[in-house]
Amino acid sequence: MTPLEQLAGTCPVREAGPEDQVDGVPARVVARPGSTEETSALLRACHAQGLAVVVRGHGTKVAWGRPPERLDVILETTAMDALVEHSRGDLIAIAGAGMPLARLAERLAEGGHQLVVDDLVADAAPPVAGAGGAEVRGSTLGGAVATNLCGPRRLWTGSVRDLVIGVRFVRADGTVAKAGGRVVKNVAGYDLAKLLTGSFGTLAVVTEVTVRLHPLPQAQRWVVLDVAEEDLATVLGSAVHSQTVPQALEVHARPGQAPQVAVLLGGTDGGVQARAARLVDVLAPLASRGAPSVSSTDRAPGWWARPLAAAHDERPVLVRATARISGVAELVAAAVAHGMTVTGSAGVGVLHALLPAASAPEDARAALDDLRAVSERLGGSTVVLDAPPEVKAVTDSWGEVPGLDLMRRVKDEFDPTRALAPGRFVGGL
Structure with a gap:
């Protein structure tokens, strides 16, 4: 029997x-389960037949990590896209893993709430068909959880891992399980929701996610300025210690141009206006000579939360590099020196960098090795999220990872037959 015949009856397959x-x-086969129960039936059948499975939502990040060692079934989550519950009093929501982040934001905004997750790939890939034939861009909720997708406002609320308080998932053998709960303070048992977040779909298939919400701010303003490269560390330090309570502190730098810094403030209209004026006074003396004065605006700069905006036109090398906050300026300078365009959260030391796709594989590897050395010296790490195949072939995507033996034991417990995305994650997991 073919895999298609073996899986027939579990859920829609083609x-x-x-x-x-x-x-x-x-x-070989694409399956589209519409519920946790259908996902369970599908994975039981795959387990019985020894078929390898990779999960896909909208496919915006499906090439991140390493190529899978083998692949039989793509499991699409897009049919599991319901908003199951929006508890306005408890500030939580429960949604299917296939729910697009853009649609979830619209639904939550009706109640004055938001999931504080910036979709960095919203403009990085062509739109896909959504419910009723409508076009939908960007990540699904499950894709954001699988990759621990984080953007500028991580400074305010933490990463996706900090906002997920519960998950419903299916193990590789079809066993259905839950982790976490409906309240933020849930201390019973192991926090498997955080373990699954950022695991690239190698441990289980998440079908439903419970997330913590925040109220929508009454007003937002961005304070933006150009700075000289040698003054970047001073500007970032001044913004962090300005006591204006920024919700995000971002830096954008590219070869041949002065770095730009943008600070997001949110809250009541009067409070935001006052804090923005105070921050302008703090940063104005530090603006790059010859550059326009520091601006306070109600619109984000064009590069805000869009570090991957060129990815659908070509396939550049996409890097996530981290450092302690005091080392961000040095890390930015190192990336720009190798021809990279850098956009990232200077307030938490997490940067994304793009190296043009035209870079020769050996040149790309040398640049990445150097950037990794700098980030490790500054207390961080460098991960190659995506790259052209010829660059991946000569590059270590993950670098040295502490606790790899423990991660292997966890993989063995969750997926002993290595059926879920084998080889995509760190250390060949």
């Missing part, structure tokens, strides 16, 4: 087409 591949590895 033969894979030329576009159904993961980082160059073709699939």
